[in-house]
Amino acid sequence: MTSVFKLIGGALFGLAIAVPAQAQDPVKIGLVHGISGHAFEAFSKQAQTGFELGIEYATGGTNEIKGRPVELVIKDSQFKPDVARAVLAEAYGDDEVLLAVGATSSGVTQAMLPIAEEYEKILIVEPAVADSLTGPDSNRYVFKTSRNSSMDMQAQALALQPDENLVVATLAEDYAFGRDGIEAFKAALDGSGATVVTEEYVPQGTTDFTAVAERMFNALKDEEGRKVILIYIAGGGDAPGKIQAMDPGRYDIEISMGGHILPVLPTYKRFPGLEGAVYYYYEAFDNEINNWLVETHMERFDSPPDFFTAGGMSAALAVVAALEAAPEWDTETLIETMEGMSWDTPKGGMTFRAEDHQALQDMLHFKIKVEDDVEWAIPEKVRIIPAEEMNIPIGREN
Template structure:
């Protein structure tokens, strides 16, 4: 019955595209994000705002392509894998969307990949990070505009300037995002002489980091050289602050971490001079796309665009370019147009790698500066880390 329903939907879509009224039919795009049920909702809402602004920018304010309006249908995953699969299937089937974009949680998004393959429709992954989203369990219908854990950690490793005198203990959450990130960090250190002395993984939502911190202190304190605790946690709990309160400095241990959204950056004021890597900061990039985004976001929301706003916009710009350049809106033609496609984003040029559909992109090496007149700690630009400086593993080979 399901196969019949899908076939009917495909035939109906083909008839609609072929008819003379097709020029006015909306281009339906699903944004499948966690809009409730988690502290990570902020990431999803930023991504949606960025996607909407990206469609506006890419279409010159018309929100149309070839006279056809773009209709964005928002689906809430509630940060539950089963709900995510159901609403994505609903979007492809009942709503007859051309493609979908999402989601925020890497674990939730992993469960969505087979649905894209089942319905033979595109899924643009944004802003989930885990390497596995373009790995062996992915498929040819999945493209990923968000950065991945390897980019996070190769950039972070470059910012730490590793050598044989560097000793690192890592702390991450016990799910795909955390494990992929630490594996990528260790791979990035290969050949540098640096040593990872211990790895700690804690459940999502952990609020007490005392035991993990003590184990990391013990693993590092007797080492001769630079001693660093690398924190790679996306959620709440304030691991950096709580570990800092335990005075790692008494052992000569420093804390390092990647950048974060603006709402979290005030907590970075406790770490002046800390260097790390960040996906995006609105002052780090000077290009027409980012300049428009910053100016318009300030006008509309009285605040600068954030981490995932830029990501959502990048996904929208990729979608519009694909729709404008593909021979047709048939999925196979869209895949052909997107493999190897480059496009401009707030972060500069991105390119979908043909082999696994991961978007190769730049990262920002920052140094924390504290300004009493700014509410948050400023991840001041040290330099842009270009895509060619990072050796990002290929996750899967298309068949």
């Protein structure tokens, strides 16, 4: 048995998928992720594990598509835009991958978009989130399986049940992910009567939130109605905990935020009853694919899959669905096949919107439950928010 995964320019994490020796040339798929030098490295590892599991599931364990073995070409972006551009170009050019998948940071992924257009090859965005990745500066070679900031924030707004009684201050990181998210949140509140009284943005890596918290407290404390601080930060620094420690409750201010990966969820035990929205939690979705993912992940890793694992699997399932359906594997035929394509994932069906190639998908409204015998806070399902309930703006017209 020989591994079909070739390690190029980085480290290989997760599963080793193996197949017997094949006479046919492999189909090469590039994975461009930051796998060194950043706190988001854990996200990349989850996405790659999920992608490998997705190839396994979609091919029935053969790891072949139309008789050709799958070979993953792994590239490390080091979370640097210039490196990401270079290694994606290398994957398309020297390594001759059919298509590529990546990356983890929205800012880094933005830098990769023109490379797909230059080489006229498909880039599937996973797990980066920013709306701008399928926006006016994107191009027709880019497809996006990850959710976007509008989905995050429309779901978050729906979870807050906004009306004229709701007053919000927002806190986000000062880059594409954060700013796109807050713009999407404000758009989601339009017409609800709710008010955003202040927006705060902090650099990535911020650990001291004292000054911004005081500004948000001052903006909210004299307002009437339900007062909420919405936190939309993907990295570390523990903004929710540090702001909670400053006792916003003395002004009747509550905290709201989206869900997070399992290693972070123990910190949510400080917020029992908190409601928000999240892309995925393994117990919330009951379907054949998710059941297989949970069972297999538990068997192999002694832990449940996380939401970047589900995202990576969704991207792999999209790749296999497209390659199985396309009569030819040239880029133009693949684009024609993928525009409007629907496929099944661990969180249910997704569809690539033809206009901008964003995958439309359901989201999860949760309420935090704390149980002593579970090490993390449980984002218990309130309901699944269906894709059609969210009005996701079209990023570009192809």
